[in-house]
Amino acid sequence: MTNGKNNYKIFVVEDDTWYRNFLSYSIQLNPDYEVRVFENGKDCLNNLHLKPDLITIDYSLPGMNGAELIKRIKEVDDSIQLIVISGQDDVATAVELLKLGVFDYLIKNEDTKPRLLNSIHNALLNTTLQSTITELREDLGKKYDFSKTIIGNSDALKKSFSLVEKAASSKITVSITGETGTGKELVAKAIHYHSERKKFAFVPVNVAAIPKELIESELFGHEKGAFTGADARRIGKFEQAIKGTIFLDEIGELDLNVQAKLLRVLQEREVTRIGGNQTIPIDVRIIVATHKNLAQEVKEGRFREDLYYRLLGLPIQLPPLRDRGNDIIHLAKYFIDEYCSENKSGKISLNNEAQKKLLDYNYPGNIRELKAIIELACVLCDEAAIEAKDITYSSDKSINNILAQEMSFDDYTNLIIKVYLDRYDENVITVAKKLDIGKSTIYRIMKTESFQKIYNK
Numbered sequence: 001m002t003n004g005k006n007n008y009k010i011f012v013v014e015d016d017t018w019y020r021n022f023l024s025y026s027i028q029l030n031p032d033y034e035v036r037v038f039e040n041g042k043d044c045l046n047n048l049h050l051k052p053d054l055i056t057i058d059y060s061l062p063g064m065n066g067a068e069l070i071k072r073i074k075e076v077d078d079s080i081q082l083i084v085i086s087g088q089d090d091v092a093t094a095v096e097l098l099k100l101g102v103f104d105y106l107i108k109n110e111d112t113k114p115r116l117l118n119s120i121h122n123a124l125l126n127t128t129l130q131s132t133i134t135e136l137r138e139d140l141g142k143k144y145d146f147s148k149t150i151i152g153n154s155d156a157l158k159k160s161f162s163l164v165e166k167a168a169s170s171k172i173t174v175s176i177t178g179e180t181g182t183g184k185e186l187v188a189k190a191i192h193y194h195s196e197r198k199k200f201a202f203v204p205v206n207v208a209a210i211p212k213e214l215i216e217s218e219l220f221g222h223e224k225g226a227f228t229g230a231d232a233r234r235i236g237k238f239e240q241a242i243k244g245t246i247f248l249d250e251i252g253e254l255d256l257n258v259q260a261k262l263l264r265v266l267q268e269r270e271v272t273r274i275g276g277n278q279t280i281p282i283d284v285r286i287i288v289a290t291h292k293n294l295a296q297e298v299k300e301g302r303f304r305e306d307l308y309y310r311l312l313g314l315p316i317q318l319p320p321l322r323d324r325g326n327d328i329i330h331l332a333k334y335f336i337d338e339y340c341s342e343n344k345s346g347k348i349s350l351n352n353e354a355q356k357k358l359l360d361y362n363y364p365g366n367i368r369e370l371k372a373i374i375e376l377a378c379v380l381c382d383e384a385a386i387e388a389k390d391i392t393y394s395s396d397k398s399i400n401n402i403l404a405q406e407m408s409f410d411d412y413t414n415l416i417i418k419v420y421l422d423r424y425d426e427n428v429i430t431v432a433k434k435l436d437i438g439k440s441t442i443y444r445i446m447k448t449e450s451f452q453k454i455y456n457k
Contacts, residue, residue, distance in 0.1 A: 007031070008053045008054065008124055010027055010033050010120070011047070012024055012035055012036070012038070013038045013039075013056065013069070014056075014058040015061055016058070019058075023116070024037050026113045026117065036050070036052075040063055041057075041069035042063065048080075054082070054120060056082075056116070056120075057069055057070065059084050067097065070097065071100065074100065074101055079127070081103045081123040081124065082101065082102045083105075083120065084104070085107075087107075087108045088107075089107050103123040103126070104122075150183075151330055153330070154319070154324040156324055157324055157327060160187075160317065164190060164316060167314050168194040168195050173286045173313030174287045174288070174314050174316060175251075175313055176315075177291070177292075177293075177318070178320070179291055180291050181366030181368035182318040182321070182366045184249065185289070187316065187318065188202075189202060191287060192285075195285070200241075200242075201240060201241055202241075203237050203241040204249060205219065205237050205246065206249045207249060208249075208250035208430065209427070216258050217234060217236070218236065219262070220236040220265070221235050221239055222236075222273050223276040224275075236273065238284055241284045242283055245284070245285040246285070246287070249288075249289045251294075254303075256302070259303065260307075263304065286311065291430075320363070321370060326359075328358050328363075329358065332355075332374050335374040339374065346384055347384060348385065349386070350385070350386050351388075354386045354387055357388045357391050358373075373392070376390075377390040377391050414448075416435070417442060417446070418451070420435060
């Protein structure tokens with residue numbers, strides 16, 4: 001086991017000379033461990049600048065007991081793992097120390113040596129895992145850097161960019177609106193990974209993708225036996241997001257019943273799992289997104305007015321791609337570079353005719369559609385430059401070309417539903433509204449073998 005250095009640095013704080021030597025000898029049986037010993041807490045504190053990875057502490061120290069020393073160490077560096085070794089088998093003391101952040105509490109007896117070595121191993125493994133998680137979160141922060149997430153120079157985009165920066169530097173609830181494919185989740189991630197909460201979880205929830213009867217359990221969790229099929233306790237998304245951010249995408253699709261429960265959670269800052277009595281305090285930042293006009297949804301009685309104002313916070317409107325002018329070319333070039341990097345291919349350029357064709361299209365699928373168009377163009381281009389002929393849109397196919405396939409009525413129905421599911425991120429509720437059919441009809445068609453054949457092509 002290694003932490004990227006030559007070894008782990010371990011402090012032993014023990015006033016009994018014989019036992020101090022015993023602990024030092026036992027720990028150094030592992031060549032990865034470098035040990036320094038101290039007779040009292042004061043000497044230990046004076047050497048914290050040496051950055052120990054772990055400290056073992058005798059609870060009954062002279063001058064400063066174990067509990068006081070632990071608090072002082074935590075004030076200096078909360079990342080140091082602490083193991084208390086005590087001559088007293090006191091459950092109440094052990095519980096209190098564990099609450100202070102101690103990794104383990106051991107009793108001095110004949111089993112101390114193997115238990116200590118095992119505990120040190122586990123504690124340092126935990127340190128390594130935490131370090132890895134921190135590094136991953138920092139990498140995510142770089143991945144969702146504003147300059148990479150929000151590409152372009154249009155006035156419409158600059159206004160949104162300014163609000164995203166303000167959101168990242170504050171704790172306010174954020175509501176993101178924009179058409180499908182404008183990058184709402186990417187913006188939410190950029191806000192999270194540049195905020196004070198970046199070291200904790202970003203938990204996305206696509207409200208529209210969860211059946212109405214399951215959404216409450218998904219958000220707030222449930223206890224074992226709470227309902228038929230609840231075979232074990234489930235921790236809800238709000239609990240998973242404690243100290244971090246929960247992103248509620250397509251919030252406009254939330255059932256009115258659950259809206260009332262969500263409002264209470266936001267007001268009380270606590271959740272109660274379904275079938276449980278315990279209230280769980282939550283410290284969670286809320287970011288919501290929708291392609292709908294929530295104010296209009298409130299007027300038409302489909303969204304609670306009190307919840308609307310609770311969630312409004314800092315509103316960020318993402319402009320559709322068709323309103324962003326030359327940003328289309330900036331994004332196209334970015335996606336070309338991304339494609340070349342991922343596929344380890346030579347550099348590909350975009351000629352003037354291709355640029356003009358890109359600017360003449362209205363992009364109903366927004367940025368997501370542009371990316372798909374560019375990736376296909378990179379594959380189709382013959383030379384190291386994309387030409388106008390390499391750029392194809394779904395609208396390029398005329399109705400006559402489609403009818404020339406001589407498919408059955410069911411196959412045409414399947415094709416229409418497939419196109420709409422692709423366009424609206426497989427949001428069945430939205431597709432049902434757009435096509436003016438029942439969502440149960442769509443679910444039924446999606447299960448058919450003929451649909452699966454078309455969908456998987």
